[in-house]
Amino acid sequence: MAGYGKENRQGRLPREQSFDVVIVGGGINGISVYRELSLQGVKVLLVEKDDFCSKASAALSRMIHGGLRYLENGEFALVRESLAERNRLLTNAPHVVKPLVTTIPIFSRWSGLFYALFNFTGLMDKPSRRGALVIQLGLWFYDFFTRNDQQLPKHRFLSKTETIRRWPHFEPGVIRSADYFDAWISAPERLAMEVLQDTGEDSASVACNYTELVGRDGKQLTIRDVLTGETAVITTDKLVNATGAWVDQTNDRLGVASGYLQGTKGSHMIVRHPALLAELDGHMVFYENPEGRVCILFPYFGNVLIGSTDIPVADPDAVTCTTEEVDYMLDSLKAVFPDFTIRHEDIVYRFSGVRPLPSVKTSTTGQIPRSHALKVEPTEDGQATLYSLVGGKWTTFRAFGAEVADRILSDLHRKREISTVNRAIGGGFRFPQTDIERQALIQDVVNQYGLSQTRFTQLLTRYGTSCLHMLDDLTAQQDAPLESLPDYSEREIAYLIHHESVCRTLDVLQRRTSVAIQGRVNHAVLAEVTALVARQLGWNAQETKRDLAESCRQLREYHGLDVNAEAVEQIWAGSFSGGNYVYQ
Numbered sequence: 109m110a111g112y113g114k115e116n117r118q119g120r121l122p123r124e125q126s127f128d129v130v131i132v133g134g135g136i137n138g139i140s141v142y143r144e145l146s147l148q149g150v151k152v153l154l155v156e157k158d159d160f161c162s163k164a165s166a167a168l169s170r171m172i173h174g175g176l177r178y179l180e181n182g183e184f185a186l187v188r189e190s191l192a193e194r195n196r197l198l199t200n201a202p203h204v205v206k207p208l209v210t211t212i213p214i215f216s217r218w219s220g221l222f223y224a225l226f227n228f229t230g231l232m233d234k235p236s237r238r239g240a241l242v243i244q245l246g247l248w249f250y251d252f253f254t255r256n257d258q259q260l261p262k263h264r265f266l267s268k269t270e271t272i273r274r275w276p277h278f279e280p281g282v283i284r285s286a287d288y289f290d291a292w293i294s295a296p297e298r299l300a301m302e303v304l305q306d307t308g309e310d311s312a313s314v315a316c317n318y319t320e321l322v323g324r325d326g327k328q329l330t331i332r333d334v335l336t337g338e339t340a341v342i343t344t345d346k347l348v349n350a351t352g353a354w355v356d357q358t359n360d361r362l363g364v365a366s367g368y369l370q371g372t373k374g375s376h377m378i379v380r381h382p383a384l385l386a387e388l389d390g391h392m393v394f395y396e397n398p399e400g401r402v403c404i405l406f407p408y409f410g411n412v413l414i415g416s417t418d419i420p421v422a423d424p425d426a427v428t429c430t431t432e433e434v435d436y437m438l439d440s441l442k443a444v445f446p447d448f449t450i451r452h453e454d455i456v457y458r459f460s461g462v463r464p465l466p467s468v469k470t471s472t473t474g475q476i477p478r479s480h481a482l483k484v485e486p487t488e489d490g491q492a493t494l495y496s497l498v499g500g501k502w503t504t505f506r507a508f509g510a511e512v513a514d515r516i517l518s519d520l521h522r523k524r525e526i527s528t529v530n531r532a533i534g535g536g537f538r539f540p541q542t543d544i545e546r547q548a549l550i551q552d553v554v555n556q557y558g559l560s561q562t563r564f565t566q567l568l569t570r571y572g573t574s575c576l577h578m579l580d581d582l583t584a585q586q587d588a589p590l591e592s593l594p595d596y597s598e599r600e601i602a603y604l605i606h607h608e609s610v611c612r613t614l615d616v617l618q619r620r621t622s623v624a625i626q627g628r629v630n631h632a633v634l635a636e637v638t639a640l641v642a643r644q645l646g647w648n649a650q651e652t653k654r655d656l657a658e659s660c661r662q663l664r665e666y667h668g669l670d671v672n673a674e675a676v677e678q679i680w681a682g683s684f685s686g687g688n689y690v691y692q
Contacts, residue, residue: 120333121340122314127153129516130329130492131348132321132358134158135165136296137480137500138350139304140509141516142315146307147526148517153313153342155331157320159615161300163424164352166619167461168502169376169404169415172197172205173290174253175503176394177402179246186479188253190503194291195259196529197503203535203572204299207260208292208406210392211275213282213444214240240265240284247288260289277387277447292392292406295570296502297619301608302534302574303505308526318611324362326490335611346516349496353424353462359496364485368498371422371462375429376415377437377668378457378627384412384448395444403440409626411456414441421462428666429458456627458668466499480508482515493519535572549573557583566595570621578603590640592632593623598640605644613638613659629669634659635679653677 129145131138134156142154156162174191175183197205217240247263254260264287271278271285278285293299307313322330322339329347332339351358359366385407392406405414417433438450466481480499487493495516500508506528517524532538540546546568553564557579567575578600587599604610604620616637618624623633638659642652656673663669 120316120319120336121331121338122153122316122342124151124153124312124314125341126343127151128344128520129153129346129348130155130342130344131350133348133350133352133354133497134160134304134315134317135163135350135352136161136300136303136502136505137165137352137497137508138348139300139315140505141348141350141497141512142313143303143306144509144513144528145516146311146313147528148513148522148524149308149311150517150520150522151312153344154315155319155321156315156317157334158318159611159619160304160315160317160609161297161619164461164464165300165502166297167374167376167459168293168296169374170292170294170296170408170413171208171290171392171404172293172503174250175501176246176250176288176290179249183479184249186504187249189507190501191250191253192257193504193507195254195257196506197293198259198291200531201293201299201302201533201536201572202541203539203568204294204296205291206294208290208392209390210288210290210394210406212243212286212288212394213271213275213278214243214284214286215281216283217241240286243286247286250288260291263288275387277445279444279446282444287391290392292408293502294409295622298571298622299533301620302536306531306533315609317609321358321361324492327492329492345492346519347492347494348512348516349494352464352497352500355464355496355498359494362494364494366483366496368466368483368496369464370420370466371424372465373419373421373427373460373462374416375427375433375437375458375460376413377429377434377455377459378408378625379412379414379450379454380456380627381412381448381450381454384445384450385410387445387448388412393444395440397440397443401440403437405441409622411627418463424462427460427462429460429668433460434458455668457625457629459625459666463501464499480504480511482512484515535574537573539572553579559583567600590636592630592636593628596621596623601637601640602644605641610641610645613641613655614662616641617659624663624667629663629671631671631675631679634671635676638676639680 128151131142131152131154134154138154139160142152145152172194174187174194178187251262266274266285266287268284271282275285304315318334320332320334322332327343327345329342329344330339331342349355349358353369353371355369356366388407390407392404394402394404396402401418403415405412414437417436421427434452483496483498485494495512497512510528514524540549550561550564553559554561581603582599587597590596590598601616604616608620610616610620617629623629638652638656656676660671660673663671
């Protein structure tokens with residue numbers, strides 16, 4: 109598959125040699141700028157050296173939130189913007205963004221008050237647990253900022269009796285609790301693909317994954333397909349550096365010295381623990397270590413997501429969720445839920461990413477601002493203007509992308525034609541809002557295409573109304589469920605491969621579906637999906653084995669999974685129905 113665009117190109121690199129804007133970095137912020145500009149008719153090229161929405165953009169806490177904790181740092185504008193964008197995503201992407209009731213266990217009334225008051229002036233630099241008054245003040249701001257757009261219920265406090273009744277396994281020192289609403293995102297990588305697709309009917313923009321920027325000579329950029337080694341020279345007047353934690357490294361490659369960023373690592377884990385899952389019963393718990401570091405846990409695809417850490421890192425390429433971080437998160441959880449024991453073997457998936465935070469001097473990582481900023485380098489004779497994106501988070505990707513796009517549009521002397529504030533994203537377009545609407549859509553599709561209600565419900569839950577574009581492909585020929593993943597089908601995966609620029613097996617398992625983070629990857633899944641990707645992309649045996657080896661390496665090193673290529677090849681050589689492909 110070629111660069112992601114409106115047509116099926118034969119080469120991976122773009123045919124066009126001149127673009128109005130080139131964006132380097134295919135994380136959510138780069139993708140957002142790509143969408144914003146493309147919708148205005150700007151001709152944009154986006155290049156990403158790995159897969160779209162990999163790295164930090166794939167390592168979020170799966171929350172869409174206002175940032176209650178950011179109030180302590182005085183980031184009121186960020187919280188206000190985040191709450192507004194949270195509400196927009198609840199409306200524009202209801203197929204993947206859902207309300208999430210959150211509970212805060214409270215251990216004291218006054219704790220943290222003086223830290224919250226003095227943090228603004230720097231007189232106190234070591235946070236402590238927040239008490240009831242600090243939490244109540246923060247939640248009041250939450251409700252106040254959304255008073256004109258109150259889509260979710262207001263916060264409420266529970267007495268100790270009510271708290272014990274609802275949370276019988278809380279640590280006995282909890283004196284009361286608070287409930288408030290934020291949101292969670294079920295499949296951020298899928299939403300990123302849908303944002304990437306939303307460029308307008310006649311867009312000339314192109315996005316290429318597995319394509320890296322090699323260097324710049326004036327307004328000429330050399331890009332390289334990392335899978336084939338093929339290179340191309342592209343010309344542009346506007347260059348956007350959206351490489352996240354790699355912004356300074358990318359600028360160095362472009363001959364621009366910058367020290368915009370410092371990174372902190374955030375690690376999470378997915379735990380299979382039925383008792384803890386039952387205790388949560390749909391709630392997220394937002395809790396703190398005694399030193400004040402915020403942690404979370406909430407239900408996620410039948411498991412429990414637990415996070416996170418906040419550790420300074422120098423090399424964004426070397427981050428993994430370490431055993432020490434796992435122990436830290438488990439110890440933190442024990443301080444809130446002492447009755448539950450989580451073993452290392454209960455962890456079905458780990459992930460870690462680097463937050464691209466601005467470079468400032470603070471005493472703790474929690475005090476580093478979470479706001480975003482655009483840095484524009486002065487234009488030199490013969491050079492393309494360089495726009496560097498600093499910071500940013502998933503919740504505010506649309507607002508940040510619009511801000512950057514508006515600056516570039518101004519520099520191009522062009523006007524914005526289309527707003528994305530109230531624009532539905534992908535499968536959120538005409539997504540059924542009531543049970544009656546949902547059932548009517550299901551019945552229409554069942555009658556027209558002959559799918560079972562169960563099957564179409566799977567697709568609607570997974571892709572929103574975007575699944576309607578898949579139905580002709582899925583029903584054109586006989587389809588069959590995968591043996592190792594029976595809720596997926598062969599033609600469904602084939603559709604993703606050919607329409608969403610899949611280049612490797614992990615693109616499917618980690619970023620076009622949620623199979624990996626659900627803790628469902630095993631040797632049988634790797635065997636079947638790798639064989640399917642190989643058939644669709646026309647790999648030979650050597651290419652297939654190379655992809656398998658790389659998948660196993662990444663799953664072991666970065667996600668803690670016990671997988672190896674030898675076991676998969678034994679399945680291929682044995683009874684697995686599709687496996688002999690690699691030896692043909």
